[in-house]
Amino acid sequence: MALLSVDEKDWLQEQIRTEYEYSETNSTTDKAWGQLRNAWKEYDMAKHDGDGTKMKQYAAQIERMQKQINIRVESHRDIAY
Numbered sequence: 001m002a003l004l005s006v007d008e009k010d011w012l013q014e015q016i017r018t019e020y021e022y023s024e025t026n027s028t029t030d031k032a033w034g035q036l037r038n039a040w041k042e043y044d045m046a047k048h049d050g051d052g053t054k055m056k057q058y059a060a061q062i063e064r065m066q067k068q069i070n071i072r073v074e075s076h077r078d079i080a081y
Contacts, residue, residue: 003044003047003048008074011074012040015036015071016037018071029069032065032068032069033065033069035061035065036062036065036066036069039058039061039062039065040058040062042054042058043055043058043059043062046058062074
Protein backbone atom coordinates (compact mmCIF):
# COMPACT_ATOMS: atom_id res chain seq x y z
CA MET A 1 0.00 0.00 0.00
CA ALA A 2 1.11 3.53 -0.69
CA LEU A 3 1.79 6.08 1.97
CA LEU A 4 -0.05 9.40 1.83
CA SER A 5 -1.06 10.42 -1.67
CA VAL A 6 0.16 13.67 -3.16
CA ASP A 7 -3.24 15.27 -2.49
CA GLU A 8 -3.19 14.11 1.14
CA LYS A 9 0.34 15.43 1.63
CA ASP A 10 -0.58 18.78 0.06
CA TRP A 11 -3.64 18.99 2.28
CA LEU A 12 -1.59 18.16 5.39
CA GLN A 13 1.01 20.80 4.49
CA GLU A 14 -1.84 23.31 4.11
CA GLN A 15 -3.07 22.41 7.60
CA ILE A 16 0.40 22.83 9.08
CA ARG A 17 0.80 26.21 7.36
CA THR A 18 -2.60 27.21 8.71
CA GLU A 19 -1.45 26.21 12.17
CA TYR A 20 1.45 28.64 12.12
CA GLU A 21 -0.53 31.44 10.48
CA TYR A 22 -3.76 31.28 12.47
CA SER A 23 -3.22 29.15 15.56
CA GLU A 24 -4.18 30.65 18.88
CA THR A 25 -1.48 30.52 21.51
CA ASN A 26 -3.50 28.73 24.18
CA SER A 27 -2.40 25.28 25.27
CA THR A 28 -5.68 23.59 24.30
CA THR A 29 -5.27 24.56 20.65
CA ASP A 30 -1.58 23.66 20.69
CA LYS A 31 -2.40 20.26 22.18
CA ALA A 32 -5.10 19.65 19.56
CA TRP A 33 -2.66 20.49 16.73
CA GLY A 34 -0.12 18.07 18.23
CA GLN A 35 -2.76 15.35 18.47
CA LEU A 36 -3.77 16.01 14.87
CA ARG A 37 -0.19 15.69 13.65
CA ASN A 38 0.28 12.45 15.59
CA ALA A 39 -3.01 11.03 14.34
CA TRP A 40 -1.97 11.72 10.73
CA LYS A 41 1.36 9.96 11.31
CA GLU A 42 -0.37 6.95 12.86
CA TYR A 43 -2.99 6.90 10.09
CA ASP A 44 -0.23 6.90 7.49
CA MET A 45 1.54 3.98 9.20
CA ALA A 46 -1.73 2.01 9.50
CA LYS A 47 -2.46 2.67 5.82
CA HIS A 48 1.02 1.47 4.90
CA ASP A 49 0.50 -1.69 6.99
CA GLY A 50 -2.98 -2.26 5.54
CA ASP A 51 -4.59 -2.19 9.00
CA GLY A 52 -8.15 -1.07 8.31
CA THR A 53 -9.17 -1.10 11.99
CA LYS A 54 -6.42 1.32 12.99
CA MET A 55 -7.08 3.45 9.91
CA LYS A 56 -10.70 3.90 11.04
CA GLN A 57 -9.57 4.69 14.58
CA TYR A 58 -7.11 7.37 13.48
CA ALA A 59 -9.46 8.76 10.82
CA ALA A 60 -12.05 9.33 13.54
CA GLN A 61 -9.43 11.02 15.73
CA ILE A 62 -8.31 13.21 12.81
CA GLU A 63 -11.87 14.31 12.15
CA ARG A 64 -12.47 15.03 15.85
CA MET A 65 -9.32 17.16 16.09
CA GLN A 66 -10.17 19.03 12.87
CA LYS A 67 -13.58 19.92 14.26
CA GLN A 68 -12.04 21.00 17.57
CA ILE A 69 -9.53 23.25 15.82
CA ASN A 70 -12.28 24.48 13.50
CA ILE A 71 -10.58 23.60 10.21
CA ARG A 72 -11.88 21.81 7.14
CA VAL A 73 -12.67 18.16 7.94
CA GLU A 74 -10.84 15.72 5.69
CA SER A 75 -12.87 12.93 4.08
CA HIS A 76 -11.20 9.53 4.30
CA ARG A 77 -12.51 8.06 1.07
CA ASP A 78 -10.21 5.03 1.21
CA ILE A 79 -11.93 3.70 4.35
CA ALA A 80 -15.27 1.91 4.40
CA TYR A 81 -16.97 2.94 7.66
